[in-house]
Amino acid sequence: MSNDTLTITDNRTGKQYEIPIKDETIKAIDLRQIRVKPDDFGIMTYDPAFTNTASCKSRITFIDGDKGILRYRGYPIDQLAEKSTYLETAYLILHGELPTTDQLKDWTWNVTHHTFIHESIKKFIDGFHHDAHPMGMLIGTVGALSTFYPDAKDIFNAESRRKQVYRLIAKVATIAAFAYRHRMGLPYVYPDNELSFAGNFLNMMFKKTELKYQPSPILEKALEVLFILHADHEQNCSTNAMRSIGSSQVDPYSALAGAAAALYGPLHGGANEAVLKMLNQIKSVDRVPEYIKRVKDGDFRLMGFGHRVYKNYDPRATIIKQTAYEVFEVTGKDELLDVALELERIALSDDYFISRKLYPNVDFYSGIIYKAMDFPVEMFPVLFAIPRTAGWIAQWEEMLLDEDQKIARPRQIYLGSDVRDYVPMVKRT
Ligand code: ACO
Numbered sequence: 001m002s003n004d005t006l007t008i009t010d011n012r013t014g015k016q017y018e019i020p021i022k023d024e025t026i027k028a029i030d031l032r033q034i035r036v037k038p039d040d041f042g043i044m045t046y047d048p049a050f051t052n053t054a055s056c057k058s059r060i061t062f063i064d065g066d067k068g069i070l071r072y073r074g075y076p077i078d079q080l081a082e083k084s085t086y087l088e089t090a091y092l093i094l095h096g097e098l099p100t101t102d103q104l105k106d107w108t109w110n111v112t113h114h115t116f117i118h119e120s121i122k123k124f125i126d127g128f129h130h131d132a133h134p135m136g137m138l139i140g141t142v143g144a145l146s147t148f149y150p151d152a153k154d155i156f157n158a159e160s161r162r163k164q165v166y167r168l169i170a171k172v173a174t175i176a177a178f179a180y181r182h183r184m185g186l187p188y189v190y191p192d193n194e195l196s197f198a199g200n201f202l203n204m205m206f207k208k209t210e211l212k213y214q215p216s217p218i219l220e221k222a223l224e225v226l227f228i229l230h231a232d233h234e235q236n237c238s239t240n241a242m243r244s245i246g247s248s249q250v251d252p253y254s255a256l257a258g259a260a261a262a263l264y265g266p267l268h269g270g271a272n273e274a275v276l277k278m279l280n281q282i283k284s285v286d287r288v289p290e291y292i293k294r295v296k297d298g299d300f301r302l303m304g305f306g307h308r309v310y311k312n313y314d315p316r317a318t319i320i321k322q323t324a325y326e327v328f329e330v331t332g333k334d335e336l337l338d339v340a341l342e343l344e345r346i347a348l349s350d351d352y353f354i355s356r357k358l359y360p361n362v363d364f365y366s367g368i369i370y371k372a373m374d375f376p377v378e379m380f381p382v383l384f385a386i387p388r389t390a391g392w393i394a395q396w397e398e399m400l401l402d403e404d405q406k407i408a409r410p411r412q413i414y415l416g417s418d419v420r421d422y423v424p425m426v427k428r429t
Helices: 028-033 077-083 086-095 101-112 119-126 134-148 158-184 197-206 217-229 237-246 252-264 271-282 285-296 315-331 336-348 351-355 362-372 377-400
Strands: 005-010 015-020 061-064 069-072
Touching: 015 028, 069 077, 069 086, 069 315, 077 217, 077 315, 086 101, 086 197, 086 217, 086 377, 101 158, 101 197, 119 134, 119 158, 134 158, 134 252, 134 377, 158 197, 158 252, 158 377, 197 217, 217 315, 217 362, 217 377, 237 252, 237 377, 252 377, 271 285, 271 336, 271 362, 271 377, 285 336, 315 362, 336 351, 336 362, 362 377
Parallel strands: none
Antiparallel strands: 005 015, 061 069
16 A cells, blocks of 8 residues: 555444545645535535645746745756846746747847837727826736737637747736836827846836936846846736636737736735835834734734745845845935834834734835835736736746646535525515
8 A cells, every 4th residue: 555645434324435635735626525415516625725736747946845945947046036127037937948049039029029019009008097006007008918818718729828928928018017108198208128127127117308218227227126026927917817727728918917807906916015104104214012912902904024934034135135125226215215124124023924924015115115216006906917917927837837726716605595486575574
């Protein structure tokens, strides 16, 4: 008898079942054979929020939350943040290997030459209200892209998928910048293909009357680092949405609009926006203890703290903190940094946070950097969505090509009424 099994005794019947264990996991479907009567449905697992359920096999991102490890395709995040660029990292995430010189040249050329958006998409963005949230504009506009590229429906054609990959990675940045310019009432700035991915994004955001926008190399590098850190994070809420929507075999633009919508929420990518609002509310270092007390009293959560997976530290937060100081060399120190540092200091020495393993996450410092770089708060989740596009499409493609996958369809435990007859209106009380 193999040792790689789990023996389960059903005390209702006294029967024993031997369930195979593979990769430290049992298949939920193997539990179905456990039943009292032959016509029973069989045992299911109940796991709201998927806290202990693997929904897929993946070769893209590895996280060890207890040890604070994050790797893309095996490469430690700190090495990529230090040595790579966003486009090279996106290539790695999507293709599984770092590119050769020629591959990177080809990849960069292809992404760069898809940065323009159809003029009608510009008009589509024009239709949004002047104070529309840029994340809402991004979600709506990415969804609208599916109507511009009907060829994207050909999802099992590798060549067609490749084209959508170039388009998506390139165009989300352009749409994001256009959403900002629309809100500000500023003319759109077309992509400058001579600049790097991050440099061009800064150009489309901030160019004014100068003939050629020259990004600050330090801010450009900082943005590259932030983009690398946000490029993928295995099966988080938005990636799960991407895979789940994509499992219906819809085109990637529609699926990605759904993933971006999942990212928008304050418990996910909206957290960096929430962090900044919180720091603005606290305002000064002397008010930090009072704020911490209210968090401990359960009035609200400390935004930018805690993570479902990281229970030691979030390695991205460590890198971001370092990046923050580099950015402040150029922009000057943000007054909210002191509030953030004090909040972190007190929280990390307080038993409430220590016992619950609550540490600063990626969003705790990213907002302060974005603010120092002049990005308005509403753009923060958008800045998250731009690089996460690489992860979303890589995970989508992996899901499509995985023979184990089918349309995502969880089960439920029905606790509602048993069958009953329709009551005519006159007889209802
Ligand atoms: N502030 C105060 N208390 C917290 C916080 C927080 N930020 N996060 C968790 N807790 C407490 C909970 O109240 C709970 O306490 P209890 O056991 O006394 O009831 C305990 O810690 C466990 O919390 P859960 O909600 O079970 O943890 P979960 O893993 O489900 O939540 C999450 C993770 C959503 C990130 C949570 O920590 C949170 O809301 N953080 C603030 C929002 C945030 O920063 N989100 C960004 C996450 S990173 C990202 O998505 C990119």
